[in-house]
Amino acid sequence: xxxxxxxxxxxxxxxxxxxxxxxxxxxxxxxxxxxxxxxxxxxxxxxxxxxxxxxxxxxxxxxxxxxxxxxxxxxxxxxxxxxxxxxxxxxxxxxxxxxxxxxxxxxxxxxxxxxxxxxxxxxxxxxxxxxxxxxxxxxxxxxxxxxxxxxxxxxxxxxxxxxxxxxxxxxxxxxxxxxxxxxxxxxxxxxxxxxxxxxxxxxxxxxxx
Numbered sequence: 001x002x003x004x005x006x007x008x009x010x011x012x013x014x015x016x017x018x019x020x021x022x023x024x025x026x027x028x029x030x031x032x033x034x035x036x037x038x039x040x041x042x043x044x045x046x047x048x049x050x051x052x053x054x055x056x057x058x059x060x061x062x063x064x065x066x067x068x069x070x071x072x073x074x075x076x077x078x079x080x081x082x083x084x085x086x087x088x089x090x091x092x093x094x095x096x097x098x099x100x101x102x103x104x105x106x107x108x109x110x111x112x113x114x115x116x117x118x119x120x121x122x123x124x125x126x127x128x129x130x131x132x133x134x135x136x137x138x139x140x141x142x143x144x145x146x147x148x149x150x151x152x153x154x155x156x157x158x159x160x161x162x163x164x165x166x167x168x169x170x171x172x173x174x175x176x177x178x179x180x181x182x183x184x185x186x187x188x189x190x191x192x193x194x195x196x197x198x199x200x201x202x203x204x205x206x207x208x209x
Contacts, residue, residue: 019049074134089162096158099180
């Protein structure tokens, strides 16, 4: 198992990178990592792009703080549920990036087969119904997608993605934000030419779906 400081360094590094690319503006969103039988998560009021070593606490799977003296992110139970459902997920990134949040706030899923890469990596990015941020209602409405999807939009809120490594989770965030921007641009240009069913099936065969 990785040392706690090593995991913190990873989250600080990729949080800063997300900040530099305007994927996590201001004091918004949260990051976490599986840490043995517990979870390392950013604290309430911290900024993903400007994290310091004391901007983390360790919680158990009931959401209780077991290491650290700050309050954990108010979205902690959303992270807990993702880890419970997906044993292959070790890192979670939640952000309010501009294009993804625009689709989430417009009530639109990213489910059109526009680019082969996005079909391959995501299949679709579904939209969870609105739930009050930090509420168990939000957890319930979002968690139902975690079994089948690595990434989910949350209505009038933002985006959450999980990965085996922090690099994988971060790169999926970059790809998803780019996907949302491409979809937006194609709509401005009169609409995308969608991949047909046969083309999507061929991509899914590569995915093993």
